[in-house]
Amino acid sequence: MSEAFAARSWLFAPGDSEKKMTKAMEGPADIVLIDLEDAVAPESKAATRPIVHDFIAAHPEQCARLWVRINPFDGPHTLADLAAIMPARPGGIMLPKVYGRADVDKLDHCLSALEVANGIEEGSTKVIVLITETAESMFHTGSYKGAPRVVALTWGAEDLADSIGAQSNKNEDGSYSFTYELARSLTVLGAATAGVAAIETISADFRDLEALRARAERVRRDGFKGMLAIHPAQVDVINAAFTPSEEEVAEAEEIVALFAANPGVGAIGYKGGMLDRPYLSRAQQLLRQSGRA
DSSP, X not given: OOSSOOOSEEEEEETTOHHHHHHHHHSSXXXXXXXXXXXXXXXXXXHHHHHHHHHHHTOGGGGGGEEEEOXXXXXXXXXXXXXXXXXXXXXXXXXXXXXXXXXXXXXXXXXXXXXXXXTOOTTOSEEEEEOSSSTGGGGGTTOOTTOTTEEEEEOOSHHHXXXXXXXXXXXXXXXXXXXXXXXXXXXXXXXXXXXXXXXXXXXXXXXXXXXXXXXXXXXXXXXXXXEEESSGGGHHHHHHHTSOOHHHHHHHHHHHXXXXXXXXXXXXXXXXXXXXXXXXXXXXXXXXXXXXX
């Protein structure tokens, strides 16, 4: 995985509300995702674009963490979104409802042209892709290796259910049903294949912070590096869940030091058990994530 980019919390803020964008920006979210897609009605998109542009442009010191979720390429708004917001130099773009890798390549071409036109370093605008929101995209989750600009992949369950024609994406106990757990698994596998961060989807019940904490900790163990948020109250919980604890860091440092003191060994004793090279790799990854490498 590329170590040049890491973000734990990705907080959505509607692009038609300067108050909510400001609150999101002033909070502890690693990334603020200003939304031009689902949070903005079709008839309001044209009026919202200059609001988003002006907000980003007014906070140049925050641009790296001010990203924009544009509208998907299967509708009429994508190019107008990009043309309106790119002069403000957002840190990145979220591309929703892709059908496969071709949509990402198309976005790269559009961004390159707009970067050059606006005096922005070509290739510098990062991208996160929602890779499971259409039925077709599920068959292409492993195709993003080497995709230009892409630093993270994430998934969504609501639009996927709509694409399939499902009445629900949940089991009776509230857990995701098989197809949507498959989407989650394919996302973490696709991100590992591409060498980018896997980002968990939203938790819609923003009041149940204990359930959010448990889920965030579980998906971190599964390999996810961050999580989407829909409410500022969720951000601290997500940041804590995706930050390695001091105990985890200390153990990882012990494992790295143990292998360093015994070069050339394939497996080594540790606390009554045996560790092989995958344990060393995981320890090194955790230290990089914590900034202790």
